[in-house]
Amino acid sequence: MxxxxxxxxxxxxxxxxxxxxxxxxxxxxxxxxxxxxDKLSQTENFQKYDPADIRGSYTFSEISxxxxxxxxxxxxxxxxxxxxxxxxxxxxxxKIFSNAPNEIGIGSVRMFVxxxxxxxxxxxxTTYVPDHAAQIxxxxxxxxxxxxxxxxxxxxxxx
Amino acid sequence: MKIKKSKARTAxxxxxxxxxxxxxxxxxxxxxxxxxxxxxxxPDASLHAICPFGGVATxxxxxxxxxxxxxxxxxxxxxxxxxxxxxxxxxxIFCGYICPFGSFQxxxxxxxxxLFPKKYNHFVPKKLDHLLRYLRYGVxxxxxxxxxxxxxxxxxxxxxxxxxFNFFTNEVAVTAYIALGVITVLSLFIERPWCKYxxxxxxxxxxxxxxxxxxxxxxxxxxxxxxxxxxxxxxNIEVSNTNTVKNHQCISCHQCTSExxxxxxxxxxxxTKEGGDSFEN
Numbered sequence: 001m002x003x004x005x006x007x008x009x010x011x012x013x014x015x016x017x018x019x020x021x022x023x024x025x026x027x028x029x030x031x032x033x034x035x036x037x038d039k040l041s042q043t044e045n046f047q048k049y050d051p052a053d054i055r056g057s058y059t060f061s062e063i064s065x066x067x068x069x070x071x072x073x074x075x076x077x078x079x080x081x082x083x084x085x086x087x088x089x090x091x092x093x094x095k096i097f098s099n100a101p102n103e104i105g106i107g108s109v110r111m112f113v114x115x116x117x118x119x120x121x122x123x124x125x126t127t128y129v130p131d132h133a134a135q136i137x138x139x140x141x142x143x144x145x146x147x148x149x150x151x152x153x154x155x156x157x158x159x
Numbered sequence: 160m161k162i163k164k165s166k167a168r169t170a171x172x173x174x175x176x177x178x179x180x181x182x183x184x185x186x187x188x189x190x191x192x193x194x195x196x197x198x199x200x201x202p203d204a205s206l207h208a209i210c211p212f213g214g215v216a217t218x219x220x221x222x223x224x225x226x227x228x229x230x231x232x233x234x235x236x237x238x239x240x241x242x243x244x245x246x247x248x249x250x251x252i253f254c255g256y257i258c259p260f261g262s263f264q265x266x267x268x269x270x271x272x273x274l275f276p277k278k279y280n281h282f283v284p285k286k287l288d289h290l291l292r293y294l295r296y297g298v299x300x301x302x303x304x305x306x307x308x309x310x311x312x313x314x315x316x317x318x319x320x321x322x323x324f325n326f327f328t329n330e331v332a333v334t335a336y337i338a339l340g341v342i343t344v345l346s347l348f349i350e351r352p353w354c355k356y357x358x359x360x361x362x363x364x365x366x367x368x369x370x371x372x373x374x375x376x377x378x379x380x381x382x383x384x385x386x387x388x389x390x391x392x393x394x395n396i397e398v399s400n401t402n403t404v405k406n407h408q409c410i411s412c413h414q415c416t417s418e419x420x421x422x423x424x425x426x427x428x429x430x431t432k433e434g435g436d437s438f439e440n
Contacts, residue, residue, distance in 0.1 A: 087195070
C-alpha cells in the first residue's frame with residue numbers, strides 16, 4: 001500500500017486532534033496544574049494540605065487560601081509589597097533575594113507555611129527563611145521546639 | 160508532475176509555518192496571562208504542556224509514583240503517546256513536519272545554502288559525522304537519568320527550543336540562550352545540527368524508523384541513479400543506495416520522494432512494502 005505525503009500529514013494531524021479531543025472529553029487533558037496540593041497522611045494532620053507540595057506558580061493569594069496563612073504575614077515575611085502580594089508568585093522570590101547569602105525561594109515558602117502551623121517539615125533539608133519570616137514564626141504558638149531550633153540556625157539577615 | 164511536487168511541498172510548508180506560529184502564539188499568550196492579560200482564543204498553556212518530550216522525560220516519575228515531574232502536565236504525556244502512535248505509522252514524521260525547532264533550523268539553513276551553495280551541509284567529515292550522529296542517544300540517556308534522579312525538568316536549562324520560544328521572558332537560563340546561539344550559527348553550515356547530533360526526542364523517534372509501518376522505499380527498477388534524493392536529504396541519507404529507508408536519522412520529511420524531488424514517478428514512495436505501481440491513496 002502506497003500513501004501520499006499529504007495523506008501522512010493529514011492522518012498525523014487527525015490522530016493528534018482526535019487524541020486531544022477524546023482525552024479532553026474524558027477529563028484527562030490538562031495543560032495547567034490544578035493547584036490542589038497533596039494532602040498529609042499522618043493521623044494528626046490527616047486531610048490537611050502538604051506545604052511541601054507548594055509550587056513556584058502558586059501566588060501568595062492561593063497559598064493564603066489553601067493553607068490558611070494571612071496574606072499580610074506572607075507579604076511581611078518575604079518583604080513583598082502589600083499591594084502586590086495577592087498576585088505574587090513564589091518563583092519570583094529569588095529575584096527579590098538575589099543578593100542574600102543563602103537561597104531564599106520556593107523552599108523558604110514551604111518551610112514558612114509548615115512552621116506557621118507546626119505541620120511536618122523535613123528538617124534534613126537545608127532551607128533558609130528571611131529574618132522577617134523568622135520573627136513572625138517565633139510568634140506562632142503551633143511551631144514545634146524542633147522547628148524553632150532549626151529556625152534559629154536557618155535564618156538569613158536581609159534587613 | 161510539477162503540480163504534484165508543488166502540492167506536497169506546499170502542504171509541508173503550510174504545516175510547518177502553522178505549527179511554528181501556533182507554538183509562538185501559545186508562548187506569547189502564556190507570558191501575557193502571567194502579566195495579567197488574557198487572549199480569549201488561545202489556551203493558557205506553557206510550552207512544557209504542549210511538548211511531547213516532556214512526556215518522555217516524566218516517564219520514570221509516572222511509572223514509579225503515578226505523577227508527573229514539575230512543570231509537566233498530562234497534556235505532554237498524552238502528546239507523547241500520540242507521537243508514538245504516529246511514529247509507529249510513519250516513523251519520525253514529527254521531526255520533518257511538526258517540530259518548530261526543526262523548521263527554524265531549516266529556515267536558517269536556507270541562508271547557509273545561499274552562502275555556501277556547494278559545501279553547505281557537507282562541512283563535517285563523513286567519519287566524524289557518522290560518529291556524532293550517536294551523540295543524541297547519550298543526550299537522551301542523560302536527560303532521562305537526571306530527570307529520574309531529580310524529578311525536575313533538567314533539560315530546560317540547555318533546551319534551545321525553549322529559549323527560542325521564550326526569549327522574551329525571564330525564564331530562560333543563560334545556558335539555553337548559548338545553546339540556541341550555537342545551534343543557530345551551526346545551522347548556517349549544517350542542516351538541522353540539533354536534530355542530527357543532540358536532539359533527545361529525535362533520537363527516540365528515530366528508532367521507530369526501524370519498525371514503522373509506512374517507510375520511504377525506492378524502486379530500483381525505475382531509479383535512474385540521478386542522486387537527487389541524496390542531494391536533497393537534510394540528514395545526508397543516501398537514499399539511492401538503499402531500497403527501504405530505515406535510517407535512524409530519517410525525519411520523514413519526504414523531500415526525497417517522487418512527490419517532491421525524484422524526477423521519476425512512483426520511484427521513491429511512502430509505502431508499506433516494496434513494490435506496487437500505483438498510489439492506492
